[in-house]
Amino acid sequence: MSxxxxxxxxxxRSAMPTFVPSHSLDRVCFRFHKMLPEFVWDxxxxxxxxxxxxxxxxxxxxxTVGGRKIFDQEQxxxxxxxxxxxxxxxxxxxxxxxxxxxxxxxxxxVRKEALEWGVFRGEGQEKNYxxxxxxxxxxxxxxxxxxxxxxxxxxxxxxxxxxxxECEPFERATAFFLFGALxxxxxxxxxxxxxxxxxxxxxxxxxxxxxxxxxKAQEFNEKMVRFYLSKDATEMMAxxxxxxxxxxxxxNATRRT
Numbered sequence: 001m002s003x004x005x006x007x008x009x010x011x012x013r014s015a016m017p018t019f020v021p022s023h024s025l026d027r028v029c030f031r032f033h034k035m036l037p038e039f040v041w042d043x044x045x046x047x048x049x050x051x052x053x054x055x056x057x058x059x060x061x062x063x064t065v066g067g068r069k070i071f072d073q074e075q076x077x078x079x080x081x082x083x084x085x086x087x088x089x090x091x092x093x094x095x096x097x098x099x100x101x102x103x104x105x106x107x108x109x110v111r112k113e114a115l116e117w118g119v120f121r122g123e124g125q126e127k128n129y130x131x132x133x134x135x136x137x138x139x140x141x142x143x144x145x146x147x148x149x150x151x152x153x154x155x156x157x158x159x160x161x162x163x164x165x166e167c168e169p170f171e172r173a174t175a176f177f178l179f180g181a182l183x184x185x186x187x188x189x190x191x192x193x194x195x196x197x198x199x200x201x202x203x204x205x206x207x208x209x210x211x212x213x214x215x216k217a218q219e220f221n222e223k224m225v226r227f228y229l230s231k232d233a234t235e236m237m238a239x240x241x242x243x244x245x246x247x248x249x250x251x252n253a254t255r256r257t
Contacts, residue, residue: 006163007179011233020170021246022206029091032209040079045214051076082108086196095200097161106186106193114188122150141228143184173201174240178233210244
């Protein structure tokens with residue numbers, strides 16, 4: 001089977017960046033650590049979380065924010081803890097594009113938020129419920145059914161990860177994010193967890209992590225809807241590359257000053 005058949009979507013591979021700047025592992029980890037409040041805030045905005053950037057910084061400094069719901073606070077703290085765990089994995093050479101890493105990060109990302117966390121759909125106590133993704137006026141997208149033991153989800157995951165090895169790191173990273181978002185391996189937090197995996201791939205190869213800016217949340221959501229409908233990732237790949245600090249999509253990437 002081809003790469004596209006295995007993943008369940010396609011994109012114009014000829015339009016991928018032909019060069020992406022790389023740096024030392026220490027350099028990319030330092031930048032991620034320095035940008036952590038921004039990355040956490042960006043991710044929370046994509047989830048509709050009302051915390052402002054100053055409030056996120058305050059919370060990450062260990063000070064509670066009055067007037068906010070506990071659920072919203074916990075979501076921000078989970079994102080922060082997930083970011084720190086990812087950073088530790090990359091620094092320690094523990095990160096890999098694998099199910100154990102994927103499930104561990106999901107277990108932090110949606111802890112106490114989802115029906116179940118840290119296991120593929122069907123591997124926990126819930127064996128039958130299949131969640132779907134709201135697409136607004138376009139209805140809903142329904143992924144593979146939840147089955148006891150998640151045999152199909154495991155097959156799709158392992159075949160998908162194996163197929164992605166033919167891709168260069170930037171293409172592999174962004175494709176995995178969309179793979180996780182489309183297949184919905186977990187009951188919740190699929191996009192969040194898959195973005196962490198994306199950044200793990202990037203940083204492990206000396207490429208700076210990328211974040212979808214809060215200001216582009218609506219554009220992100222609109223493009224994701226079109227991706228779910230068309231199964232064509234070309235537009236989303238271009239969008240993600242445009243969010244990277246050093247990549248120009250479809251052209252030879254150059255550093256931005």
